[in-house]
Amino acid sequence: MRGLGHEPGRWRTSSYSNDPPNGTCVEVVLRSTRQVGLRDSAHRGHAVLEMPAHQWVSLLRSAGYS
Secondary structure (H helix, E strand, C coil), X not given: CCCCCCCCCCCEECCCCCCCCCCCCEEEEECCCCEXXXXXXXXXXXXXXXXXXXXXXXXXXXXXXX
16 A cells, blocks of 8 residues: 555554653554554554554544645
8 A cells, every 4th residue: 555655564663653761652554454553562462453544544634644
């Protein structure tokens, strides 16, 4: 899927979340099933929030990302 800026199956860390000293980060991945996964990089083994890719795009647009 174009527009996510990375290859499917590879987790990407948000550039806005790498703010020391907390180091809290959100990561996103595009699954081959056209699903998008979101996780907390500080707790990678915990639950992953998944949604269809078109809902991820809607979320980004509503947040002002174009």
